Amino acid sequence: MNVSNKREQSKFVCPAEQEKGRTKSNIIITGSNRGIGKSMVEAFAATGANIWACARKTNPDFESWLKETAEKHNVWIKPVYFELTDAEAINAGIQSIIDEGQPIDVLVNNAGISTVGLLSMSKVEEIEKLFNVNYFAMLRIIQKVSKRMSRQRKGCIINMGSIAGIEPQPGKIAYGSSKAAVMMMTKCLAKELGPMGIRVNSIAPGPIETEMIHQYKDDMLEKLAAESALRRLGRTEELAQVAVFLASEQASYINGEIIKVDGGR
């Protein structure tokens, strides 16, 4: 197999769309300005997908990087800005995408925040805020986007869960339970939206080398790495490739799954 064939194989254009002459998938990625989201933008663009790259606020460096990435892969990547704590802003941001009138093939709900703290040291208001971002904002986005996808009778939604939502740990009551909620939401929505050709899956990463994880001290990072059978933290690119697979036609019968990407625990 030559290189060009390999490239062709990695693209994920659904056959129905190919028949209509559309050769590129359109993808929404939230939290796309750093860490896992940024790697996802890179990975999806490399497959030839167009992207709405959602982030919290305008950033010239981010926009330059999007432009470079788009040119490199001959796709369009449009920044869309909204705060996940602001319901109206979320609605307006997603509506601006819908109003473009283009098909939305894939939604990657990656944006989220993390906290660590024992319940006795946590303010419930802070936990509510975390749930608003990690769970309710995601739900709001899906509610709007799935309506568009239901018209298409096809779509793929990938929600970022976490191993913290599967394995109970002290100090993870807020983050862990918000991600557990996301993963159950994924399973319920897979049942609700499946009849309309919309697949909903979740990725549950273990500790990944991102800015977010550097809230931990070095000895804790070493401990986290040691918990993986591979004895290291995951890389953002490794997660992005799982998302690319889940969004592809190769995963067309995978629905309602939580894919753990944790190096083996």
Next chain:
Amino acid sequence: MTNIEKLKNAFVEGLEIPVEGVETATMENIDKWDSIGQMSLVAMIEDEFGIELEPDEVMQFTSFATGLEILKHHNIDF
């Protein structure tokens, strides 16, 4: 296309029913008007009229007649 024609068309395409039965359509008498059909119908209507129905409006949208009334509340003239 008039608004009533648009609405009928949404029913025909969203629920895959013939136009003749549209005006008397209810959730009870149309087999395909289940929760999936409802979602499809609502998406079709929202696109057709450029509106967004609230969840409680979607709940109340159980017949062609109630749908007509709901759309009137969105300042759509019939």
